[in-house]
Amino acid sequence: MEPKTYKGITSHRFYSECSLLLIIHTKKGEDLVIVIVYVDYLLITGSKTQLITKVKACLHRQFKLKDLCELKFLLGIEVLRSSEGTILNQRKYILELIVDAGLTGAKPASTPMEYNLRLTSVEHDQANGYTADVVLHDITPYQRLVGKLLYATITRPDISYAVQTLSQFMQSPKKSHMEAATRVIRYLKGSVGQGVWLHSEPANILTCWCYSDWAACPNTRRSITRYVIKFGESLVSWKSKQSVSRSSAEAEYKSMASTVSKITWLLSLFKELGVDVQLPIIIFSDSKSAIQLADNPVLHERTKHIEIDCHFIPDRIKAGEVDTAYVHTQQQLADILTKRLSQVQHVHLLGKLREINVMYSSA
Structure with a gap:
């Protein structure tokens, strides 16, 4: 406008x-x-x-x-300030969620989802002859619970993958789905005061991580693409969505294109705010094929169907806005939004995201 x-x-x-x-x-x-x-x-x-x-x-x-x-509470989000920065959390909302679920006496879970858990749809079970996992007779409690969890992801990116997975079964949830949703509540119970930490120190560096888990959904075989963007030490943007890709390289490249699109929007916003951002902005990816395609977009037969993305990313690289860099899978921040992780890796990436629990932190 x-x-x-x-x-x-x-x-x-x-x-x-x-x-x-x-x-x-x-x-x-x-x-x-x-x-x-x-x-x-x-x-x-x-x-x-x-x-x-x-x-x-x-x-x-x-x-x-x-x-x-002065802003202290808005739309269920609590704003806590200190000399070092600001924390956005939803501890009041999460405490009410725990009470409504009847889990005040439950044992907290260490991760949002079990590491080897595989959730499937009713159609998938019928096609493979599975009958042990029964369908819920009353689906309303499950739908209400997942809806509340969706709102909690505003300041809790660590539960985004679990909630996104659970939201796929809203029409025909099973007993295993309800148990998985209950586990997310038990995980939140152990980290009620956790929230997004916005550092007060001046910054001018945007850093991005993008990742795609190719054909990760067992029901649709769609890929799950995610990105994480930090401004200085502050987490400012993250997103996940499903997409159809023919190969892992294509899935990773689509994730990179989505990240570059968001960066372009953020740069225009920062320009209006009078904030000078250091260029180029580094995009970390653990896919060497996607990085090579971004640096040298040879539009041969296998990449014609992603020709628009093939032009889009190199154009931004030539303009000096972005650049790509390889990052080891263990340091890929977007992993926490894309897949189930072990407790050790989950805690490691959570620290990298600068998620702080006000119940245990002096900040």
């Missing part, structure tokens, strides 16, 4: 998947106010307190608003 100017104030709009970000500049462009709009909630911040007060006064004249002062 084109920027609009009114009485010396210029505004730019950025749309995300669920909210509107309005950036308001002064006439000279030296100061700004940021307004995040979600339904009937407004979150306002800026470079100067006087400018924030002026914008709030303007909004009060146009609308009937209630000022809740």
Whole structure:
């Protein structure tokens, strides 16, 4: 959307998947106010307190608003500040979730899912003659539980893979699915205060990790692609989705293309915010074939069907916006969003993501 100017104030709009970000500049462009709009909630911040007060006064004249002062709690997300940074968590929401599930006395689990667990659909069981895992007669409790877990992933990327897997069986859940969902609750019980840590130190480096688990879904054989993006030491973006790929290289390359697309959006956002990001932005991948294809996009017969992606990534590399680098699988941060992990590897990657538990941390 084109920027609009009114009485010396210029505004730019950025749309995300669920909210509107309005950036308001002064006439000279030296100061700004940021307004995040979600339904009937407004979150306002800026470079100067006087400018924030002026914008709030303007909004009060146009609308009937209630000022809740400094942000401490919004949409179930608790905001905790210290001199070192800010923690976003949902401990109140998670505690209520544990009580509703009747698991206040349950033993906490060390990981969201069992390492060797394989969840299958009813159709898959029927095709292979499995009858031991019964279908739930009342599916409403399962649907309600998974829906609540989906909201918890806002500040808990460590349960994203487990919840995404469970959400595939909403129509015909089985006993094993309910047990797996209960395990996620028991895992949350052991880390109630855990949340996303946003470091207060100035930063100008974006770092990205992308990964794809080819044909990982046993029911559809779709690949699971994920990416993780950090700004300095702060986790700022992560995403996962399923896709159809003919090979592991294609799956990894699609994951890289999705990451580059997000980076392009973030760069335009940071530019409007007046933040200088160091270029090129390094994208870490553990797929050497995807890295080689990005560096040398030879469009032979095997890559014609991904020709758009083959042009997109090299163009961004030539522009100096991004670059690729190999990372060992053990250091691949996106793994925590893509597959079941052992307890040791889960804890290791969780520390790399800078997820902090306020129940045990002094931050």
